[in-house]
Amino acid sequence: MNQQLIDAQGRHFPYLRLSLTDVCNFSCTYCLPDGYQCSSPTPHLTVDEIKNLVTAFAELGTWKIRLTGGEPTVRKDFVEVLDVISSISGIRQIAMTTNGYKLKERIKTWVDHGLTNLNVSVDSLDPRLFHSLTGHNRLPQILEGIDYALTLPLKKIKLNAVLLKNINSHLFEQYTAMLKNKKISMRFIELMQTGDNLEYFNKYHVSSGALKSFLHQNGWTEKLREPGAGPAIEFVHPQYQGSFGIIAPYSKDFCNSCNRLRVSSTGDFHLCLFGEQGFSVRHLLEHKSQKEELKQTLCQILGKKRKQHFLHDGNTGGTPHLASVGG
Ligand code: SAM
Ligand code: SF4
Numbered sequence: 001m002n003q004q005l006i007d008a009q010g011r012h013f014p015y016l017r018l019s020l021t022d023v024c025n026f027s028c029t030y031c032l033p034d035g036y037q038c039s040s041p042t043p044h045l046t047v048d049e050i051k052n053l054v055t056a057f058a059e060l061g062t063w064k065i066r067l068t069g070g071e072p073t074v075r076k077d078f079v080e081v082l083d084v085i086s087s088i089s090g091i092r093q094i095a096m097t098t099n100g101y102k103l104k105e106r107i108k109t110w111v112d113h114g115l116t117n118l119n120v121s122v123d124s125l126d127p128r129l130f131h132s133l134t135g136h137n138r139l140p141q142i143l144e145g146i147d148y149a150l151t152l153p154l155k156k157i158k159l160n161a162v163l164l165k166n167i168n169s170h171l172f173e174q175y176t177a178m179l180k181n182k183k184i185s186m187r188f189i190e191l192m193q194t195g196d197n198l199e200y201f202n203k204y205h206v207s208s209g210a211l212k213s214f215l216h217q218n219g220w221t222e223k224l225r226e227p228g229a230g231p232a233i234e235f236v237h238p239q240y241q242g243s244f245g246i247i248a249p250y251s252k253d254f255c256n257s258c259n260r261l262r263v264s265s266t267g268d269f270h271l272c273l274f275g276e277q278g279f280s281v282r283h284l285l286e287h288k289s290q291k292e293e294l295k296q297t298l299c300q301i302l303g304k305k306r307k308q309h310f311l312h313d314g315n316t317g318g319t320p321h322l323a324s325v326g327g
Contacts, residue, residue: 003295004061005261007305015064015230015260016057019326020044020072020081022265026099027135028123030162030191030200031321035135036070044265047077049285051084053263056294058090062261066119067096068326070265073106079113086114093117093155097327099134103145111152118149119158125174129167150182158185158245165206172214179242187232187245192274195320208246215244231257255308264325269298271305273327274319 005013021044027035045053054065065085072078073096085094095117096110103120122142124130130139149157163169175186190208193201220235223243231254235244248254262270267285268278279301284294319325 002059002061003299005057005299005302007302009305009307011256011258011305012061013259013261013302014062015066016054016062017066017068017260017262017326018050018054019069019263019265020050020067020075020078022070022324023074024069024071024099024323025074025101025136026071028099028121028162029133030164030197030204031327032323033200036323042266044075045263045267045282045285047080047084049267049282050081051088052285052288052291052294053267053281054085054088054091055288056291056298057261058088059291060295060298063090064093064095065091066117067094069097070323070326071099071101072096073098073101079109082110082113082115095119097121097160099136100142100145101136101138103142104148105145107145107149108152111154116154117156117158118154119160120146120149121161122146122159123161123164124168124171125178126171133164133167146184147182150184156185157183158187160187160189163188163190163206163208163211164204167204169206169210172211175244176218176240179240179244182242184242185234185245186242187247189247190249192249192322194322197321207250208248211244211246220244225257229257230259231255261302262326269301270325271302273322273325278325 024032024036027033067081075081082094085091093116094114096115097119100120120142123133127137127139131137146157161168178184179186188208188211191201191205215235220237223234223236232245232247262273264270264278267280267282269281270278281294281297284290284297
């Protein structure tokens with residue numbers, strides 16, 4: 001049988017989240033409140049290194065790639081990255097997570113070059129609150145970009161909002177109106193503690209319990225999980241085209257459905273967003289002749305993946321903020 005990415009718990013990993021850069025042009029209060037600070041001069045992976053990496057993952061059974069960061073679109077060669085990944089045999093989905101900067105101007109080109117799924121972070125539908133959370137007064141342009149994206153042949157469009165106590169954790173109604181006629185999945189992510197944000201976390205973390213109650217009271221029902229689906233819980237409503245999603249990393253059994261692995265923008269293989277360290281595989285990305293050794297190394301490292309994260313104990317591993325590994 002072909003080599004596959006399967007860990008000691010029997011979990012399969014069809015999904016790779018690849019960070020293209022740790023640089024970001026926004027300064028979200030929960031992620032990079034002081035904006036991007038250059039922490040390491042190590043250059044990000046080149047397009048050729050990305051090709052060798054994704055080819056090896058694809059041969060190990062990965063079929064979905066998410067491009068993330070930092071802000072992946074600050075890379076000038078972003079379109080080249082799409083071209084290269086979409087030419088790799090076995091890759092069926094190329095998704096990206098973006099803050100939506102210049103989305104309207106660029107999304108058509110990205111779709112033309114192979115992008116299939118889009119996630120945009122929209123922490124508030126109120127322009128002033130959006131500005132204060134992200135440092136950018138661009139909500140109207142971002143929403144226009146999302147409307148334009150809805151006209152393009154994308155498989156799925158998701159919006160992400162980090163759930164923040166007393167900031168956006170009581171404003172679900174606004175999102176409901178948007179989902180009436182738009183085929184969008186609106187996902188709320190519980191704030192996660194990272195190495196740098198303990199004070200912020202203590203002040204703003206809130207569980208998704210209130211959101212769940214709101215959805216149940218308003219006729220939304222939990223959708224049955226599809227086999228191989230990730231840890232998000234989806235809610236649907238017969239009178240709405242869109243859906244809600246909840247990502248609750250502190251919930252019981254969250255890690256049981258883990259189906260994703262990560263590689264940082266400098267070539268470190270991460271088994272968990274909250275693992276202690278990454279394992280550098282960059283030395284195996286130089287030549288395509290190293291592919292078999294790379295595949296073997298990836299499988300060996302996967303053997304170390306733990307059953308679950310230890311966030312509940314306040315153990316955030318080696319992740320200072322999510323822009324560093326690719327959230
Ligand atoms: N810059 C892009 C963006 O914001 O969409 C991609 C990178 S960002 C790190 C990926 C996702 O992680 C975003 O949806 C962001 O809201 C989320 N995120 C960042 N820090 C987080 C935290 N501490 N807890 C939960 N989600 C977080
Ligand atoms: Fe940048 Fe995304 Fe972090 Fe916001 S969440 S600071 S857009 S990397």
